[in-house]
Amino acid sequence: MDLPVRTAEELIDPALEARWAARRSARQGEALQWILRAFVARGGPIPVEGIPGAVRDAVPALDADDLIRVHEGRVDLAYPFSAAPTPFAVRLADGRERYACCAIDALGVAPMLGEPVRVRSACHHCGAALEFPVAPDGPGPEAAGLMVWVGPRAEGARRMATSL
Template identity: 45%
Template sequence: MELRVLAVSECPHVALLDERLRLVAPDAPITHEVIDAPARAAAAGMYGSPTLLVDGIDPFAEPGQRPSVSCRLYPDGNGDFQGAPTIDQLRAALTKTLLTKTLLPPALRTVLATDRRLAPPPLRTAQQAILRAFATTGQPPDMPPEVLEALHEGDFIRLDDQRRIVAAYPFSGVPTRHQVALAGGVRVYAMCAIDALGMPPMLGVDATISSADPTDGQPITVEFRGGRTTWEPATAAVVVVVPTVDGPAADICCPLLDFFASRTAAQAWVDKNPGQPAVVLTAAQAERTGREIFQPLLTNDNTDGRP
């Protein structure tokens, strides 16, 4: 876990934050960066001094909060403010990050991670040809039946009863709630929110993701432009349900990886479904998850990773 403290020069509250961090995470290294200009604060993600980044994410950032080099005060939950999050607040934030890093990825790796999504060399060429066909035409290509069956058996694609491709992670062969408009005009569907977020880095192209909150239908849009992303609404988050049974990702995982209009709405869904272990990911965490899973699929054994 990377702990990074951003602060203006001689910020009086850095020592308090460091002291509390050492009590909560005594073995985690802490790095410091002095930020004295508004432009640098915006680039680094500092929302006042001091700001704590946990693996690059500010766990205490509020929706609509703007970067700043001014003094930052944290509500302590008792109607007062302090110069650093309380020990309990820090412990909760770090625990949530550890859940995201150490509980979620291993559980998802059984059905989603790259080492399960990338076919072995004998089948990889066919898998990548299918992905490129979806990216360039929006449709799967014709393939020998025995190749399709082998890819289906390994859960690299899914076939319906007529042996047609209905999923080639991250693409869906049938309409879903997650539509992705790729640069060049091709429109495709993603199996889930994480798959949608993985498409632009996998293909190396700009794209617009259009989805909706499953609880109230509120539209959610994610724009990928020139290596930067914009979420609308900016409060949107992603819920990832950890699989508790084995099976194809399309059946046990993809239907439960959704965009929500806010972290509050996402957490409310999690709270209402206690039988399904889940983690609420911030926009940055969800983007990173999608990128780490899918970016290697077309870069492995290819020169540039583009279709």
């Protein structure tokens, strides 16, 4: 079976890139930063009722914009983090483990936190175990030769992580 190998530039969808630019801008907001810090500090899920007032008021908009996911009154996704176990485990510098929504999210934790992490997963093609360090400026040499698999988003899918 031949699998196409494409560069990041070849995969860019202008409409998706525009949405991501808006998402990157929204990530700077105080409410999302509070939620992300909570995921780093204690994992998740985070009960919405336990979120401070001003931050809690922003939760519906963050959910609608697909920056977080609220399920049964709890924030269970705050990209890049998932409260539920996923195939993408990230060990933080202090040894705590968090789960990322996807491989790209796992790679983004180190630059987001400004500290090295270790990513653990398995090859989706052959099942081989993968574990390697990621510094804020990118993966270590142990990741040489690895590729991230990017699947097409389902037509009409509102959320990025609907399959978690």
